[in-house]
Amino acid sequence: MIKRERGEIELARRARFTSVSPTVAMAQAADARRQRGLEVIDLTIGEPDQPTPRHIVAAAECALRKGWTRYTSAAGLGELRAAVARRYNDDHALALDPDETMICCGGKHALYLVCQAILDRGDEVIVPSPHWPSFEQAVRLAGARPVIVRAEERKSFHVSARMIARAIGTRTRAVILNSPANPTSAVIAEEELLAIARVARRRRLVVLYDDAYARLIYGKTESAPYRRLRETLGERLVILGTASKTYCMTGWRIGWVLGSRSIVAACVALASHSTQCPTTFAQVGAIQALAGPQAQVHQMAKEYLRRRDAVLPALRAIPGVECVEPEGGFYLFPNVKAYVGARPGATVDFARLLLDRIGVGVVPGEAFGAPGHLRISFARPTAETLEGVSRMKTLLRQLGAS
Numbered sequence: 001m002i003k004r005e006r007g008e009i010e011l012a013r014r015a016r017f018t019s020v021s022p023t024v025a026m027a028q029a030a031d032a033r034r035q036r037g038l039e040v041i042d043l044t045i046g047e048p049d050q051p052t053p054r055h056i057v058a059a060a061e062c063a064l065r066k067g068w069t070r071y072t073s074a075a076g077l078g079e080l081r082a083a084v085a086r087r088y089n090d091d092h093a094l095a096l097d098p099d100e101t102m103i104c105c106g107g108k109h110a111l112y113l114v115c116q117a118i119l120d121r122g123d124e125v126i127v128p129s130p131h132w133p134s135f136e137q138a139v140r141l142a143g144a145r146p147v148i149v150r151a152e153e154r155k156s157f158h159v160s161a162r163m164i165a166r167a168i169g170t171r172t173r174a175v176i177l178n179s180p181a182n183p184t185s186a187v188i189a190e191e192e193l194l195a196i197a198r199v200a201r202r203r204r205l206v207v208l209y210d211d212a213y214a215r216l217i218y219g220k221t222e223s224a225p226y227r228r229l230r231e232t233l234g235e236r237l238v239i240l241g242t243a244s245k246t247y248c249m250t251g252w253r254i255g256w257v258l259g260s261r262s263i264v265a266a267c268v269a270l271a272s273h274s275t276q277c278p279t280t281f282a283q284v285g286a287i288q289a290l291a292g293p294q295a296q297v298h299q300m301a302k303e304y305l306r307r308r309d310a311v312l313p314a315l316r317a318i319p320g321v322e323c324v325e326p327e328g329g330f331y332l333f334p335n336v337k338a339y340v341g342a343r344p345g346a347t348v349d350f351a352r353l354l355l356d357r358i359g360v361g362v363v364p365g366e367a368f369g370a371p372g373h374l375r376i377s378f379a380r381p382t383a384e385t386l387e388g389v390s391r392m393k394t395l396l397r398q399l400g401a402s
């Protein structure tokens, strides 16, 4: 909660009860340490360490030189909307009309817009947990109530149709799915996803499907069965996508909403009164990302798999630390309860200790509704992540298991 100093203007309720995302806050703490000239192994980071591929940068540079510096339509450049639609069609045989797509300022913005577009005060939204903090906050900012349902660690944090069905009440409007998930890196299996879709159709829920990490999957499942989901859910399926992770474009702020004409039109209207449009030359770069060669995406996924396979055993070798194998994305989510316990706040203190004593930045599980866990990003060079894990091991040994 944001505190007001004496004499300061009173903030609106929604602002008072919203604070900077805890993942961002921890990254800021690591950054502050770096600014003081101290060394940091920053494993808080939720973004690829590679630069944006050159052909994408070149397209945006060229656009700037050619004067692509004006507003675009609030729905985004037509060519980019078409490129997004073509990508989903080529990759997933999902046919989308242009007015079922809109371009916005990143996946976070897509989530925010859709929540504003479909939720009213008193509505409830099911959020499987451990969960990305913005899911909960975007629901709250729309005046609705997140209903947190826990995925069990002993079931590798897999989200099931049963756990969703049990949480549905008379006010439930939507369910948020995220696969691979941040922070657990769990992937929802195809049959389970379809079972969730059937439940959602029966109970007339909207499924908000966040596919930010969808191109980084390491197991048998290649991608979500979008076409079959759409067949089951029709207009009740909304895909929230982003160029951030797939194309190493986190700072470009390009995302998209794919859904029914009415939901997309509402998002466009909301954007037209707030951001207007994502940066025009960034949109031109994104056309190259989506329509251009995809080889770098596959190489990146292979590289992350190598990193996962190097770091996971080192983490599991720490006595008392358990860690579910990431099935996608680039996060490890070890359980350190043997050392810090499960008291809410204990892992926040521990993460601070890690940063202050040994210069290792990680995000405490409290940020994701899961005290006793740490989120460790392996979107860093392997040697650096391994050094971070090794320092953590030394510190844990000194602390001893509780």
Ligand SMILES: Cc1ncc(COP(=O)(O)O)c(C=O)c1O
Pocket: 046, 105, 106, 107, 108, 109, 132, 178, 181, 182, 210, 212, 241, 242, 243, 244, 250, 254, 255
């Ligand atoms: C699950 C999930 N969805 C969406 C995003 C949004 O990314 P962006 O706003 O950069 O597109 C993130 C970023 O960390 C994420 O973890």
